[in-house]
Protein backbone atom coordinates (compact mmCIF):
# COMPACT_ATOMS: atom_id res chain seq x y z
CA UNK A 220 0.00 0.00 0.00
CA UNK A 221 1.37 3.36 -0.99
CA UNK A 222 0.86 6.13 1.51
CA UNK A 223 0.13 9.55 0.02
CA UNK A 224 2.61 12.31 0.77
CA UNK A 225 2.00 14.26 3.93
CA UNK A 226 0.81 17.41 2.16
CA UNK A 227 -2.26 15.55 0.98
CA UNK A 228 -3.62 15.37 4.46
CA UNK A 229 -2.06 18.53 5.89
CA UNK A 230 -3.07 21.60 3.87
CA UNK A 231 -0.37 24.24 3.57
CA UNK A 232 -2.80 27.11 3.80
CA UNK A 233 -4.36 27.84 7.20
CA UNK A 234 -7.33 29.43 5.39
CA UNK A 235 -8.21 26.12 3.76
CA UNK A 236 -10.94 24.06 5.33
CA UNK A 237 -9.90 20.43 5.88
CA UNK A 238 -10.20 18.33 2.72
CA UNK A 239 -13.31 16.26 2.49
CA UNK A 240 -11.55 13.26 1.03
CA UNK A 241 -8.14 12.20 2.07
CA UNK A 242 -7.24 8.61 1.67
CA UNK A 243 -4.52 6.39 0.44
CA UNK A 244 -4.38 5.80 -3.27
CA UNK A 245 -4.55 2.27 -4.60
CA UNK A 246 -1.17 0.64 -5.05
CA UNK A 247 0.52 1.27 -8.34
CA UNK A 248 3.56 -0.83 -9.03
CA UNK A 249 6.22 0.55 -11.26
CA UNK A 250 7.14 -2.93 -12.57
CA UNK A 251 4.97 -5.57 -14.14
CA UNK A 252 1.74 -3.56 -14.26
CA UNK A 253 0.89 -1.95 -17.57
CA UNK A 254 -1.59 0.90 -17.90
CA UNK A 255 -4.11 -1.59 -19.28
CA UNK A 256 -3.68 -4.20 -16.57
CA UNK A 257 -3.29 -1.68 -13.75
CA UNK A 258 -6.47 -1.38 -11.68
CA UNK A 259 -8.11 2.01 -12.20
CA UNK A 260 -8.29 4.00 -9.00
CA UNK A 261 -11.72 4.36 -7.57
CA UNK A 262 -13.28 7.83 -7.76
CA UNK A 263 -12.35 9.69 -4.66
CA UNK A 264 -15.36 11.99 -4.70
CA UNK A 265 -18.82 12.13 -6.02
CA UNK A 266 -18.19 12.42 -9.80
CA UNK A 267 -20.74 15.23 -9.95
CA UNK A 268 -18.57 17.39 -7.75
CA UNK A 269 -15.55 19.39 -8.73
CA UNK A 270 -12.48 17.32 -7.84
CA UNK A 271 -10.11 18.96 -5.43
CA UNK A 272 -7.11 17.90 -7.52
CA UNK A 273 -5.46 19.34 -10.57
CA UNK A 274 -5.53 17.26 -13.72
CA UNK A 275 -1.99 16.76 -14.93
CA UNK A 276 -1.99 16.02 -18.66
CA UNK A 277 0.11 13.02 -19.54
CA UNK A 278 0.98 12.59 -15.90
CA UNK A 279 4.21 14.40 -16.52
CA UNK A 280 6.30 15.23 -13.49
CA UNK A 281 3.97 13.26 -11.25
CA UNK A 282 5.52 11.32 -8.40
CA UNK A 283 5.89 7.64 -9.22
CA UNK A 284 3.40 6.68 -6.58
CA UNK A 285 0.71 8.74 -8.33
CA UNK A 286 1.25 7.71 -11.94
CA UNK A 287 -1.90 6.37 -13.44
CA UNK A 288 -4.09 8.52 -11.25
CA UNK A 289 -5.69 11.45 -13.05
CA UNK A 290 -5.71 13.89 -10.21
CA UNK A 291 -2.90 14.98 -7.94
CA UNK A 292 -2.14 17.79 -5.59
CA UNK A 293 0.45 20.00 -7.25
CA UNK A 294 2.12 20.41 -3.86
CA UNK A 295 3.39 23.71 -2.49
CA UNK A 296 0.53 26.09 -1.80
CA UNK A 297 -2.21 23.74 -2.86
CA UNK A 298 -4.69 23.45 -5.72
CA UNK A 299 -6.24 26.15 -7.82
CA UNK A 300 -9.02 27.91 -5.94
CA UNK A 301 -7.26 27.37 -2.66
CA UNK A 302 -7.15 30.65 -0.65
CA UNK A 303 -3.42 30.90 0.00
CA UNK A 304 -2.60 30.10 -3.59
CA UNK A 305 -5.08 32.79 -4.73
CA UNK A 306 -3.61 35.34 -2.31
CA UNK A 307 -0.07 34.58 -3.45
CA UNK A 308 -1.06 34.76 -7.13
CA UNK A 309 -2.91 38.04 -6.58
CA UNK A 310 0.03 39.53 -4.70
CA UNK A 311 2.46 38.65 -7.49
CA UNK A 312 0.11 39.76 -10.29
CA UNK A 313 -0.87 43.01 -8.55
CA UNK A 314 2.74 43.99 -7.87
CA UNK A 315 4.07 43.06 -11.27
CA UNK A 316 1.08 44.69 -13.00
CA UNK A 317 1.31 47.96 -11.07
CA UNK A 318 5.08 48.12 -11.48
CA UNK A 319 4.88 47.36 -15.20
CA UNK A 320 2.17 49.99 -15.78
CA UNK A 321 4.05 52.60 -13.75
CA UNK A 322 7.47 52.01 -15.30
CA UNK A 323 6.26 51.45 -18.87
CA UNK A 324 3.86 54.36 -19.20
CA UNK A 325 5.90 56.56 -16.85
CA UNK A 326 9.01 56.07 -19.01
CA UNK A 327 7.13 56.61 -22.29
CA UNK A 328 5.56 59.77 -20.89
CA UNK A 329 8.86 61.02 -19.44
CA UNK A 330 10.70 60.67 -22.75
CA UNK A 331 7.96 61.53 -25.23
CA UNK A 332 5.61 63.96 -23.44
CA UNK A 333 7.29 65.54 -20.42
CA UNK A 334 9.08 68.79 -21.27
CA UNK A 335 12.60 68.38 -19.87
CA UNK A 336 12.97 72.17 -19.75
CA UNK A 337 10.88 71.95 -16.58
CA UNK A 338 13.86 70.34 -14.85
CA UNK A 339 15.46 73.78 -14.89
CA UNK A 340 12.67 75.20 -12.75
CA UNK A 341 13.94 76.42 -9.36
CA UNK A 342 11.47 74.16 -7.59
CA UNK A 343 12.60 71.03 -9.41
CA UNK A 344 14.61 69.10 -6.85
CA UNK A 345 18.04 67.59 -7.09
CA UNK A 346 17.91 63.96 -8.31
CA UNK A 347 14.14 64.35 -8.36
CA UNK A 348 13.42 61.68 -10.98
CA UNK A 349 15.38 58.94 -9.22
CA UNK A 350 13.82 59.97 -5.91
CA UNK A 351 10.31 59.81 -7.37
CA UNK A 352 10.96 56.34 -8.82
CA UNK A 353 12.60 55.08 -5.65
CA UNK A 354 9.75 56.32 -3.47
CA UNK A 355 7.07 54.83 -5.75
CA UNK A 356 8.81 51.45 -6.09
CA UNK A 357 9.17 51.18 -2.32
CA UNK A 358 5.54 52.14 -1.72
CA UNK A 359 3.81 49.96 -4.31
CA UNK A 360 4.31 46.61 -2.49
CA UNK A 361 2.80 48.10 0.68
CA UNK A 362 -0.11 49.60 -1.25
CA UNK A 363 -0.70 46.17 -2.75
CA UNK A 364 -1.27 44.47 0.62
CA UNK A 365 -4.75 45.91 1.35
CA UNK A 366 -5.42 46.02 -2.41
CA UNK A 367 -4.86 42.27 -2.65
CA UNK A 368 -7.27 41.74 0.25
CA UNK A 369 -9.98 43.48 -1.82
CA UNK A 370 -9.06 41.61 -5.02
CA UNK A 371 -9.25 38.41 -2.98
CA UNK A 372 -12.79 39.24 -1.90
CA UNK A 373 -13.62 39.85 -5.58
CA UNK A 374 -12.08 36.53 -6.64
CA UNK A 375 -14.02 34.74 -3.89
CA UNK A 376 -17.24 36.12 -5.34
CA UNK A 377 -18.19 38.87 -2.90
CA UNK A 378 -18.30 41.64 -5.50
CA UNK A 379 -20.73 42.37 -8.34
CA UNK A 380 -18.16 41.68 -11.05
CA UNK A 381 -19.51 39.52 -13.84
CA UNK A 382 -17.94 37.53 -16.67
CA UNK A 383 -20.28 37.72 -19.64
CA UNK A 384 -22.12 40.50 -21.43
CA UNK A 385 -25.30 38.44 -20.98
CA UNK A 386 -24.89 38.97 -17.25
CA UNK A 387 -25.02 42.74 -17.69
CA UNK A 388 -28.35 44.15 -16.54
CA UNK A 389 -28.59 46.30 -19.70
CA UNK A 390 -26.36 44.44 -22.18
CA UNK A 391 -23.67 46.47 -23.96
CA UNK A 392 -25.26 49.79 -22.98
CA UNK A 393 -24.97 48.63 -19.35
CA UNK A 394 -21.23 48.06 -19.88
CA UNK A 395 -20.86 51.55 -21.39
CA UNK A 396 -22.90 53.14 -18.60
CA UNK A 397 -20.84 51.34 -15.99
CA UNK A 398 -17.68 52.96 -17.44
CA UNK A 399 -19.21 56.42 -17.11
CA UNK A 400 -20.58 55.81 -13.64
CA UNK A 401 -17.22 54.31 -12.61
CA UNK A 402 -15.44 57.52 -13.68
CA UNK A 403 -17.94 59.81 -11.93
CA UNK A 404 -18.11 57.67 -8.80
CA UNK A 405 -14.33 57.39 -8.44
CA UNK A 406 -13.84 61.09 -9.27
CA UNK A 407 -16.20 61.99 -6.43
CA UNK A 408 -14.57 59.51 -4.03
CA UNK A 409 -11.04 60.64 -4.79
CA UNK A 410 -12.03 64.30 -4.44
CA UNK A 411 -13.25 63.86 -0.87
CA UNK A 412 -10.52 61.42 0.17
CA UNK A 413 -7.83 63.67 -1.31
CA UNK A 414 -9.35 66.70 0.36
CA UNK A 415 -9.48 64.77 3.63
CA UNK A 416 -5.80 63.89 3.25
CA UNK A 417 -5.09 67.63 3.20
CA UNK A 418 -6.63 67.96 6.67
CA UNK A 419 -3.99 68.83 9.24
CA UNK A 420 -4.62 65.54 11.07
CA UNK A 421 -3.48 63.49 8.07
CA UNK A 422 -1.53 65.78 5.74
CA UNK A 423 1.90 65.75 7.34
CA UNK A 424 1.96 62.02 8.02
CA UNK A 425 0.41 60.63 4.84
CA UNK A 426 0.05 63.13 2.00
CA UNK A 427 3.02 65.45 2.40
CA UNK A 428 5.45 63.04 0.66
CA UNK A 429 3.50 63.43 -2.59
CA UNK A 430 3.72 67.22 -2.34
CA UNK A 431 7.51 67.11 -2.20
CA UNK A 432 7.35 67.29 -5.97
CA UNK A 433 6.34 70.85 -6.84
CA UNK A 434 7.20 70.47 -10.49
CA UNK A 435 6.22 66.84 -10.90
CA UNK A 436 7.39 64.43 -13.57
CA UNK A 437 5.36 61.40 -14.74
CA UNK A 438 7.28 59.34 -12.18
CA UNK A 439 5.70 61.35 -9.34
CA UNK A 440 2.35 59.84 -10.33
CA UNK A 441 2.70 56.81 -8.04
CA UNK A 442 5.09 58.30 -5.49
CA UNK A 443 2.72 58.23 -2.52
CA UNK A 444 2.93 57.18 1.08
CA UNK A 445 1.36 53.66 1.11
CA UNK A 446 -1.63 54.83 3.17
CA UNK A 447 -2.15 57.78 0.81
CA UNK A 448 -1.80 55.57 -2.28
CA UNK A 449 -4.26 52.99 -1.00
CA UNK A 450 -6.79 55.54 0.25
CA UNK A 451 -6.86 57.34 -3.10
CA UNK A 452 -7.35 54.03 -4.91
CA UNK A 453 -10.13 52.92 -2.56
CA UNK A 454 -13.03 54.27 -4.69
CA UNK A 455 -11.90 52.04 -7.60
CA UNK A 456 -12.06 48.96 -5.42
CA UNK A 457 -15.30 49.89 -3.68
CA UNK A 458 -17.18 50.43 -6.95
CA UNK A 459 -17.47 46.73 -8.01
CA UNK A 460 -18.79 45.83 -4.57
CA UNK A 461 -21.64 48.30 -5.02
CA UNK A 462 -22.41 48.19 -8.74
CA UNK A 463 -22.30 45.50 -11.44
CA UNK A 464 -19.16 45.72 -13.56
CA UNK A 465 -17.77 43.53 -16.33
CA UNK A 466 -14.44 41.96 -15.38
CA UNK A 467 -12.66 43.01 -18.57
CA UNK A 468 -14.08 46.53 -18.23
CA UNK A 469 -12.70 46.62 -14.70
CA UNK A 470 -9.26 45.59 -15.95
CA UNK A 471 -9.41 48.17 -18.74
CA UNK A 472 -10.44 50.89 -16.30
CA UNK A 473 -7.63 49.88 -13.94
CA UNK A 474 -5.11 50.43 -16.75
CA UNK A 475 -6.83 53.68 -17.77
CA UNK A 476 -6.73 54.99 -14.19
CA UNK A 477 -2.99 54.33 -13.95
CA UNK A 478 -2.29 56.01 -17.28
CA UNK A 479 -4.49 59.00 -16.35
CA UNK A 480 -2.65 59.39 -13.04
CA UNK A 481 0.62 59.51 -14.97
CA UNK A 482 -0.84 61.97 -17.49
CA UNK A 483 -1.82 64.58 -14.90
CA UNK A 484 1.82 64.67 -13.76
CA UNK A 485 3.36 64.89 -17.25
CA UNK A 486 3.58 68.68 -17.51
CA UNK A 487 1.68 68.70 -20.81
CA UNK A 488 -1.02 71.25 -20.12
CA UNK A 489 -2.90 70.95 -23.39
CA UNK A 490 -6.64 70.32 -23.13
CA UNK A 491 -9.18 70.99 -25.90
CA UNK A 492 -10.30 74.60 -25.36
CA UNK A 493 -13.94 73.60 -24.83
CA UNK A 494 -12.98 71.14 -22.08
CA UNK A 495 -10.40 73.31 -20.32
CA UNK A 496 -12.64 73.98 -17.36
CA UNK A 497 -14.30 70.57 -17.35
CA UNK A 498 -11.39 68.12 -17.48
CA UNK A 499 -8.93 68.03 -14.59
CA UNK A 500 -5.70 67.78 -16.59
CA UNK A 501 -2.02 68.24 -15.95
CA UNK A 502 -2.39 72.06 -15.78
CA UNK A 503 -4.93 71.72 -12.95
CA UNK A 504 -2.93 69.13 -11.06
CA UNK A 505 0.30 71.12 -11.44
CA UNK A 506 -1.43 73.98 -9.64
CA UNK A 507 -2.52 71.49 -6.97
CA UNK A 508 1.14 70.61 -6.39
CA UNK A 509 2.09 74.30 -6.36
CA UNK A 510 -0.82 75.87 -4.47
CA UNK A 511 -2.04 72.91 -2.32
CA UNK A 512 -5.64 73.81 -1.59
CA UNK A 513 -7.06 73.72 -5.12
CA UNK A 514 -7.98 71.19 -7.77
CA UNK A 515 -8.20 68.00 -5.72
CA UNK A 516 -10.13 66.16 -8.45
CA UNK A 517 -8.94 63.35 -10.70
CA UNK A 518 -10.76 63.46 -14.05
CA UNK A 519 -13.21 66.33 -13.81
CA UNK A 520 -13.39 69.75 -12.23
CA UNK A 521 -16.99 69.07 -11.14
CA UNK A 522 -16.34 68.43 -7.44
CA UNK A 523 -13.80 71.22 -7.15
CA UNK A 524 -16.47 73.56 -8.44
CA UNK A 525 -19.09 72.15 -6.07
CA UNK A 526 -16.63 72.13 -3.15
CA UNK A 527 -15.33 75.65 -3.83
CA UNK A 528 -11.76 74.51 -4.46
CA UNK A 529 -11.59 75.08 -8.22
CA UNK A 530 -8.76 77.24 -9.50
CA UNK A 531 -8.35 78.12 -13.13
CA UNK A 532 -4.86 76.82 -13.98
CA UNK A 533 -2.17 79.50 -13.95
CA UNK A 534 -0.65 78.04 -17.10
CA UNK A 535 -3.90 78.88 -18.96
CA UNK A 536 -3.36 82.50 -17.92
CA UNK A 537 0.30 82.79 -18.89
CA UNK A 538 1.53 82.40 -15.32
CA UNK A 539 2.47 78.72 -15.21
CA UNK A 540 5.86 77.05 -14.72
CA UNK A 541 6.80 77.43 -18.41
CA UNK A 542 6.01 81.17 -18.28
CA UNK A 543 8.03 81.42 -15.09
CA UNK A 544 11.05 79.81 -16.78
CA UNK A 545 10.66 82.04 -19.84
CA UNK A 546 10.66 85.17 -17.68
CA UNK A 547 13.72 83.94 -15.76
CA UNK A 548 15.53 83.43 -19.05
CA UNK A 549 14.53 86.88 -20.26
CA UNK A 550 15.76 88.41 -17.03
CA UNK A 551 19.09 86.57 -17.08
CA UNK A 552 19.76 84.90 -20.47
CA UNK A 553 23.15 83.62 -19.32
CA UNK A 554 21.61 81.60 -16.52
CA UNK A 555 19.33 79.58 -18.77
CA UNK A 556 21.30 76.38 -18.23
CA UNK A 557 21.82 76.89 -14.58
CA UNK A 558 18.29 77.76 -13.55
CA UNK A 559 17.38 75.67 -10.63
CA UNK A 560 20.91 74.58 -9.82
CA UNK A 561 20.48 75.20 -6.10
CA UNK A 562 17.41 73.25 -5.25
CA UNK A 563 18.42 70.62 -2.79
CA UNK A 564 15.56 70.02 -0.40
CA UNK A 565 17.01 68.84 2.89
CA UNK A 566 13.59 67.96 4.25
CA UNK A 567 12.72 65.72 1.35
CA UNK A 568 15.56 63.24 1.38
CA UNK A 569 13.59 60.76 3.44
CA UNK A 570 10.29 61.37 1.71
CA UNK A 571 9.14 64.25 3.86
CA UNK A 572 8.90 67.80 2.67
CA UNK A 573 9.77 71.21 3.89
CA UNK A 574 6.95 73.63 4.61
CA UNK A 575 5.20 75.64 1.91
CA UNK A 576 7.29 78.70 2.58
CA UNK A 577 10.52 76.70 2.74
CA UNK A 578 9.74 75.28 -0.65
CA UNK A 579 9.28 78.63 -2.32
CA UNK A 580 11.94 79.48 -4.81
CA UNK A 581 13.33 82.99 -5.05
CA UNK A 582 11.12 84.82 -7.50
CA UNK A 583 12.20 87.76 -9.60
CA UNK A 584 10.26 90.92 -8.86
CA UNK A 585 8.46 90.92 -12.16
CA UNK A 586 7.50 87.23 -12.10
CA UNK A 587 4.31 86.00 -10.54
CA UNK A 588 4.94 83.74 -7.58
CA UNK A 589 4.69 80.04 -8.19
CA UNK A 590 4.25 78.92 -4.65
Ligand SMILES: [Zn+2]
Pocket residue numbers: 413417426430507
Ligand atom coordinates in the same frame (compact mmCIF):
# COMPACT_ATOMS: atom_id res chain seq x y z
ZN1 LIG B 1 -2.76 66.82 -2.57
Ligand SMILES: [Zn+2]
Pocket residue numbers: 429435439440484504508
Ligand atom coordinates in the same frame (compact mmCIF):
# COMPACT_ATOMS: atom_id res chain seq x y z
ZN1 LIG C 1 0.04 64.57 -7.84
